[in-house]
Amino acid sequence: MLSAILFWVLAVAAVVFGGLVFRVDSMARATFCLLISFLAVVGLVLLVGLGYLGVVIALMMVIEMVIMAVFMVMFMMNPAGLMPMSMFHNTRGSAVIAGGTFAVLAAGILLVDWPARGGAAAPDLTFALGEALMGGQMLTMMTLGITLFATIVATVVLATDRGRYDRLGDDLDASTADDPAGGGVGR
Amino acid sequence: MTLQAFLLAAAALFSIGLFGALTQQSIVMLMMGLELMLNGVILAAAAFWYFLAPAGTEGQVLIVVVVTAMAIEMAAGFAVVTAIYRAKQIDMTDGAAELQG
Known part of the structure; x- marks a missing residue:
């Protein structure tokens, strides 16, 4: 029960903050939204019992996002998000492609008859x-x-x-x- | 907590990342999209390992490979950004269109 609640909280957080990456007005905020999305996925990886890999991913992502923030200050406009930012091109076509990809993947996920769990995890x-x-x-x-x-x-x-x-x-x-x-x- | 729920979350992350990689004009934001796509792949690999083949280690190895791919993507991507900015002061994807057919 607890793991189910944790799963939904973390999964929703991962997807919502992943979406916010391309919605917020500042690249610094976008970086940290991406970091939260990553950490939520780390939580899910930990939830299935992969402790070592979860910690490795968490450490790597924190450092990676901080490096990304440095590059952002070097190259990018509007790092602090003091004004609205819109840096999109071909939004409609991309939305169709991304939506189509999700639809195809979801159809596969829901329609495939997945095999049963085979074997037990190593101690x-x-x-x-x-x-x-x-x-x-x-x-x-x-x-x-x-x-x-x-x-x-x-x-x-x-x-x-x-x-x-x-x-x-x-x-x-x-x-x-x-x-x-x-x-x-x-x- | 089922395989399908895990995979749907992974597919959502992958699709959002794809949307970002296709729409963003800034090269750094484009790379964030790619990272988000790989994030989905990590989640899917962990789910496949846990729900289908926990006895083997292939799922874990796949996660190691994807994490390495992420590191390489970031390093190579930022090196290219540095090089292209140095050569032409380009920081937007629309500026780098020399290979357009």
């Missing part, structure tokens, strides 16, 4: 997850690792303002670096 879920990631799912874990490393390289390359190819030419053979302001000791 220590975190241990089982660790064993899977370091055993049967090792390939998944290695792929994730390589992908994360590629992401680090790609993001550094993208975020670099002027790299060595800008300064020393495509073959890195310029005799002097092409810098906007000279520096050093006059060589």
